[in-house]
Amino acid sequence: MATVTLQDLTKVYDRSAPPAADRVSLDIGDEELMVLLGPSGCGKTTTLRMIAGLESITSGSLSIDEQVMNQVPAKDRDIAMVFQSYALYPHMTVKDNLAFGLRRRAVPRAEIERRVKEIAETLELSPLLGRRPHALSGGQRQRVALGRAIVRDPKVFLFDEPLSNLDAALRVSTRGEIAALHRRLGATMIYVTHDQVEAMTLGTRICIMSGGRVMQVGAPLEVYHAPVNTFVAGFLGNPPMNLIPARVAEGDGGRRLAVAGESLVLPPARMPALGPETALTFGIRPEHVTLRRDGAEAGASLAAEVLQTEALGAETIVLAALREDRAAKVMARVAGDAGFRVGESCRLQFDLAAAHVFGAEGDVLRPR
Amino acid sequence: MDVLKKSILLLLLSGYTLFAAGPFVWAAMMSLRTTTEIHYDHFGFPDPIHWEKYPEAWFNSNYAIYFTNSTQVVLAAVIIVTLIGAMAAHCLARYRFKLNRLVYFVLFSTIIFPPQITIISLFQILVQYGLYNSKLGLTLVYVAIQLPLTVYILESFFARIPSDLFDAARMDGYSDWQIFWKVSLPIAVPAVATTVILNFILLWNEFLFAVVLITDEVNRTLPLGIQRFIGDTQEDIGMIATGLMIAIIPVIVVYAFFSEKLIQGMTAGAVK
Numbered sequence: 251m252a253t254v255t256l257q258d259l260t261k262v263y264d265r266s267a268p269p270a271a272d273r274v275s276l277d278i279g280d281e282e283l284m285v286l287l288g289p290s291g292c293g294k295t296t297t298l299r300m301i302a303g304l305e306s307i308t309s310g311s312l313s314i315d316e317q318v319m320n321q322v323p324a325k326d327r328d329i330a331m332v333f334q335s336y337a338l339y340p341h342m343t344v345k346d347n348l349a350f351g352l353r354r355r356a357v358p359r360a361e362i363e364r365r366v367k368e369i370a371e372t373l374e375l376s377p378l379l380g381r382r383p384h385a386l387s388g389g390q391r392q393r394v395a396l397g398r399a400i401v402r403d404p405k406v407f408l409f410d411e412p413l414s415n416l417d418a419a420l421r422v423s424t425r426g427e428i429a430a431l432h433r434r435l436g437a438t439m440i441y442v443t444h445d446q447v448e449a450m451t452l453g454t455r456i457c458i459m460s461g462g463r464v465m466q467v468g469a470p471l472e473v474y475h476a477p478v479n480t481f482v483a484g485f486l487g488n489p490p491m492n493l494i495p496a497r498v499a500e501g502d503g504g505r506r507l508a509v510a511g512e513s514l515v516l517p518p519a520r521m522p523a524l525g526p527e528t529a530l531t532f533g534i535r536p537e538h539v540t541l542r543r544d545g546a547e548a549g550a551s552l553a554a555e556v557l558q559t560e561a562l563g564a565e566t567i568v569l570a571a572l573r574e575d576r577a578a579k580v581m582a583r584v585a586g587d588a589g590f591r592v593g594e595s596c597r598l599q600f601d602l603a604a605a606h607v608f609g610a611e612g613d614v615l616r617p618r
Numbered sequence: 619m620d621v622l623k624k625s626i627l628l629l630l631l632s633g634y635t636l637f638a639a640g641p642f643v644w645a646a647m648m649s650l651r652t653t654t655e656i657h658y659d660h661f662g663f664p665d666p667i668h669w670e671k672y673p674e675a676w677f678n679s680n681y682a683i684y685f686t687n688s689t690q691v692v693l694a695a696v697i698i699v700t701l702i703g704a705m706a707a708h709c710l711a712r713y714r715f716k717l718n719r720l721v722y723f724v725l726f727s728t729i730i731f732p733p734q735i736t737i738i739s740l741f742q743i744l745v746q747y748g749l750y751n752s753k754l755g756l757t758l759v760y761v762a763i764q765l766p767l768t769v770y771i772l773e774s775f776f777a778r779i780p781s782d783l784f785d786a787a788r789m790d791g792y793s794d795w796q797i798f799w800k801v802s803l804p805i806a807v808p809a810v811a812t813t814v815i816l817n818f819i820l821l822w823n824e825f826l827f828a829v830v831l832i833t834d835e836v837n838r839t840l841p842l843g844i845q846r847f848i849g850d851t852q853e854d855i856g857m858i859a860t861g862l863m864i865a866i867i868p869v870i871v872v873y874a875f876f877s878e879k880l881i882q883g884m885t886a887g888a889v890k
Contacts, residue, residue, distance in 0.1 A: 304785050325791040337782035341804040350800075351790035401792075 252405035252438045254278040254301065257519040258310035261296050261462075272462035273310065283432050287446060289485070290544035293462035294442045295410060299369070301440060302408055303327050310390045314405060315332040325354075330399035331408040333416065338383040338392045344394050345370075345379040351402045369397045396427070397553070409441040413448060425451060425603040446486055450474070458482050480531055480612040488583040489536050489567060491565060496532040498524045507532055507607075511574035514550050514602065520606045530615065533606035539582035540599040541590055553601040554580065556590050566590075570598060642866075648859035656855050671860045679857065681864055684843035689868070691753050691839060692821045696859035699817055700810060702761070703768030708802050710769070711776035712784065722773065729766045729850060730793055734845060744831060751833050760821050768813045775809035776802060815876045819869055840865040 255278070261271040271293040278284045278297045286294040299305040301312060303324030312319045315585055319327055330351070338347050345366055353360045370376045373393045383391055392412065399407055402559050409428070413421045429452055432439055443449055458465045458473065458481075466478045477483040483491040499508040502515045504523035520541070524530070542551065552572040559580065564586050572578045572611055590596060607615045647654055650664035675681045677699065710722050740759055741750065747756030779802065787797045803810070825841040831839055840848075844861040847854040 299785075302785075302789060304788065324785075324788040325793065328787065331786070331789045333782045333786060335779065335780055335782045338784035339783065339786075339801060339805075341807070350787075354796075398786075398790075443847040 252315050253280050253560040254406055254438060254440065255316070256297070256310070256314070257314040259297065259300055259312060260309045261293075261300055261305060262308045262413055269293075269308070269462050271300065273458075274462075274464055274507060275310075276464065276467065277456055278438060278440060280438055282437045282454045283441060283452055285449040285456045286442045286459060287444070287449040287453075287456050287485075288465075289444055292459040294444075294459050296354075296462075297459070298331075298408055298440060298442045299411055301406075302329055302331050328405045329408060330402050330404040330406075331410065332395050332399050332412045334411040336383075336395040336415070338391055338394055338398075340383055342381055343382055343616055344375060344386070347383070347394055348375075348379075348401050349559075351398065355402075365376050365401050365403075368616050369401045370586040373397045373479055383455040388416055389424065392416060392420075392424055393427075396431070400431070405438065407437055409439065409443075411443055412441075413443070414445070423613060425474070428452060436437070444571070446488065450486075458485065459570065466618040476614075477533075477606065479610045480533070483533050483606060483608070483614075487535060489583070491533050491535050492539065492580045493608070494532045494534075494578045494580065497524055498530065500526050509571040509575075510578055512552050513550070514600065514605075515603055516602050516607065518560050518617055520602065520605050520617070524615070524616055531608040531612070534580075534600050534602075535604065536583040538601040538604040540581060540601075541570075541582055541584050541588060541600050543588035544595045544597065547596070549599060550602050551597040552580075554596055554598045556594045556596060559592060561586065561592060570596065572598075636801060641885075645859050645862050648856060649863040650860075651856055653856035656859075657834050671853055671856065672864070675860045675864060679861070680835065680838075681840075681842070681843060681861060683837050684840045685864065687753060687837060688822060688839040688865075691757050691760065692818060694757045695764070695821055696725060696814055696817045698757070699761045699764045699768050703813065704803060704806065704810060705798065706765075707769045707772035707776050708798050711773050711779075712781075712802075722769075724800055725766050726770055729770075733763065733826055734808055737827065740827070741830060750831060753837055756828060756831055756837075756839070759827050761825065763827070764821065768817065770884045771813050771816075772809055779805055784842045807844065815872060818872050822865070822869055847851050 256276040259274040262269045350368045457467045496507045496509045499506040505516045507514045553573040558569040560567040568582045744755045763789040847858045
């Protein structure tokens with residue numbers, strides 16, 4: 251249906267402040283669901299609004315199907331958007347809300363009737379067509395907002411945090427609906443969220459943003475397993491990746507790390523050979539950390555003390571501080587019945603085949 | 619205890635109702651009595667009832683003309699002030715542009731001046747443009763004096779409409795002009811009704827500008843007509859009361875028609 255290309259897209263609101271979106275470049279393929287993910291103020295919504303035509307573009311270019319859209323007004327871009335607040339017209343019935351966009355486009359009356367009816371049936375809105383938005387529940391409003399976008403059959407769908415006003419259970423089911431919708435319509439979709447679960451489950455690809463810039467673009471698991479910098483590593487995953495300050499020590503071909511008075515030797519596949527005393531950050535995901543009782547045979551490990559445990563049933567999240575560097579804290583995801591107590595000494599064993607090493611600037615260091 | 623509480627409440631409410639409605643009922647009774655009867659007994663019940671005073675006021679005392687004039691001037695002024703006010707308010711609430719707040723402040727600050735200050739210069743301007751002693755001139759003056767309040771009320775209402783709605787309408791393919799008519803204005807109906815009713819009542823009863831800017835009998839509005847029954851040496855109280863009742867009827871009708879919307883407008887903040 252449509253491809254969307256962002257070339258150095260920049261938005262400056264206030265010349266004295268850094269740009270809200272800074273040279274964002276992104277290729278969104280046909281039928282792709284691209285998730286823009288990042289914390290509040292990272293520029294993801296600004297980027298989305300520039301694509302929608304609701305914000306002017308300061309510099310750079312935006313193309314849809316290889317046609318530059320910078321100067322095309324929002325109403326002529328053939329894009330539909332689902333808003334965080336749903337933005338249903340309060341003075342219109344559900345039916346009129348669905349039909350409003352079609353009426354503007356001079357679609358014949360019978361055709362409007364047919365499409366509204368069809369959409370209402372798929373989204374189970376048929377009994378609600380005569381109601382006003384204030385008489386609907388949050389989930390129903392959300393479905394009307396979705397329906398209003400779908401009924402127009404646009405080139406591109408934009409979603410601006412559409413699930414953040416729903417309660418937890420509804421969020422999961424609506425997430426499923428959006429995924430099903432994407433499969434069924436085969437449409438190009440751009441989805442903004444700060445929720446990494448939504449990003450991981452929905453996205454064909456994820457674009458992680460911070461401070462107005464694109465940090466990394468890739469398939470969900472690719473981004474998860476190979477983060478390009480400490481921001482991405484620390485943002486994705488719950489709990490996020492452990493990031494521990496380290497130095498390169500003598501020996502073992504430049505792959506020996508000095509961490510909190512002990513040392514770890516990383517496999518050649520995970521780290522390039524570096525000169526001694528290079529400062530860097532050692533990263534490891536909580537699921538690649540195992541707890542061993544003091545004195546047990548533990549291989550690549552560091553001495554630590556348990557600070558806090560969160561028993562979640564199937565698993566337990568353990569927060570531990572390294573014994574020789576109490577400021578360095580490590581989260582571990584262990585079995586639900588592991589039975590470690592707060593204050594207990596232990597050894598943190600690392601699966602170094604899944605370790606990451608980041609340079610002083612935060613960028614990942616990978617062997618050539 | 620409960621009965622006592624209710625009785626006290628009922629007593630208070632009855633007292634207030636008497637206080638509020640008393641003068642109105644009194645004037646209504648006087649409108650059906652002759653001036654001689656009124657002088658004999660100020661608070662008497664109309665007996666016999668002089669219905670004929672109404673046709674007399676209407677046909678012989680030119681009330682038909684005054685009523686038509688008032689209707690023309692006030693309706694035109696209310697329609698114009700509502701449209702211009704709503705557009706201005708929409709613009710001030712919705713668009714960020716340089717001097718937005720300055721325009722708003724200048725417009726609104728005219729409210730603080732007593733109307734007497736502007737009346738001489740208004741008189742001059744109307745004479746200059748040949749609008750003095752004309753219904754069109756009075757209409758334009760009415761629009762000007764009611765515009766600030768109208769913009770003030772509507773601006774605060776428009777500002778509360780979430781901007782996502784406008785964005786959604788833009789995505790749905792509507793231009794700013796269409797968005798005003800199809801989204802802003804319909805949503806603002808309670809607030810618009812509030813300004814309509816307020817402007818209607820204020821202008822319907824407006825006396826100061828009318829008495830200064832209108833001199834011809836054929837252009838007089840109702841408040842000026844009622845004044846005609848007050849002579850240099852005597853007042854025709856009975857006919858003043860009849861004229862008052864004729865003048866009040868449209869206000870009651872408008873209020874009854876719009877009051878539900880008015881209450882909605884006043885409580886609009888409570889609704890999401």
